[in-house]
Amino acid sequence: MSAVLAPAPPAALQTRELAVGYRTRRQRRAVLERVTVSVAPGELVCLLGPNGIGKSTLIRTLARMQPALWGSVELGGIPIGSLSIGALARRLGVVLLSDHEVVRCGKGRVQFTNGTSIEAERILLASGASIDLLPSLPIQKRKGHLLITDRYPGVVSHQLVELGYLKSAHKLTADSVAFNIQPRLTGQLLVGSSRQYGDESREINHAILRSMLERAIEYMPCLKALSGIRVWTGHRAATADKLPLIGPTADPTLFLAMGFEGLGITNAPGAAVLAVDALLNRTSVIDAAPYLPSRIQQEAIHA
C-alpha cells in the first residue's frame, strides 16, 4: 500500500532568523533578533513583553512599514517584499494605537481622546492601576517605591525576599515595607519595596523610603556602603481578595485583565492564557474560576 502525503499548506505567517531594529548610515541596531515563528491560518498569537523590547518594531516590520535588518518574512508562503500593495492589504491589517489614550470603552466601542473610536465585538480592558475607564472597579491603588543602585557585580547573585513579605503585602490598610532585592545583569541592584494606600501622587515619600532602606540594611548591612542612583514610585492595582480580575463582565463585549497588584510581571504568561481563552470563549488549561470578575458583584463592574 502506498500513501501520497499532501504538501503542508504554507504558514499564514513565517519568519526566519528575523532581526528588527534601526539603521543609521553606518550601522544597524537590532532591538530583537533571531525571531523564527510559524503561525498557522486561524491561529491566535499573543505577543507579550516588557516596554522597549521591540514588540511594536516587530509588528511594523511584519507589516512592511519598516525593513527587516536581516532574515525573512513570508505571508502565505510569499516573501513579504514581493507582494503588491493590493495583495498585502488583502492579507494584512494593523492598527497601532500606542499614542491614542482611551477615554471610554464598553458596549462594543472604544473611544479615544482625539475624538475617534473603533467598534469591537470584544474589548480587553488591561489598564493596570488606571481605573478611570471603569471607576466602579473594585480596585485600589497601592503606591510603591523602588531604588536602583550603581553597578556592584557579584554583591548579590539571586533575588532575596523577606519571609514576612507576603504577610506585609497582604495588609490591606496600613502602609508597610518589606525587604526585597533583585540583581540585574548590569550588576545593579533593585531594592524594594513599600506599599501605601491613599497616595495617588508619584512623589517620593522620604519617610517611607527611609524605612524601606532601613529594613533592607537590617537584612543586608553591606547595602549601607553602596550608592543608590535613582528612586522612583509606581502604583499597583490591588483587589480585596488579592487575586486579579480576568475574564468576562456583565457587558458581553467587555473583558478584564486587571488587578495584578505586585505580581503582574510574574503572572503575565498565565494571565495572557486566561485572557485569550476568555475572549475566545473556550475552556482554559488554568482554572479560570478564582479570577473571574463575576466573583465580585456584577453591578460594581458595569461600564
Ligand SMILES: Cc1cc2nc3c(=O)[nH]c(=O)nc-3n(C[C@H](O)[C@H](O)[C@H](O)COP(=O)(O)OP(=O)(O)OC[C@H]3O[C@@H](n4cnc5c(N)ncnc54)[C@H](O)[C@@H]3O)c2cc1C
Ligand atoms: C514599585 C513596584 C514594584 C513592583 N515589583 C514587581 C515585581 O517584582 N514583580 C512583579 O511581577 N510585579 C511587580 N510589580 C507589579 C507590576 O508592575 C504590575 O503588576 C504590572 O505592571 C501590571 O501589569 P498590567 O499590564 O496590568 O498594567 P500596566 O503594566 O500598568 O499596563 C497598563 C497599560 O495601560 C495603559 N493605559 C492605562 N490607561 C490607559 C488609557 N486610558 N488609554 C490607553 N492606555 C492606557 C498604560 O499606559 C499602560 O501601558 C511592581 C509594581 C510596583 C509599583
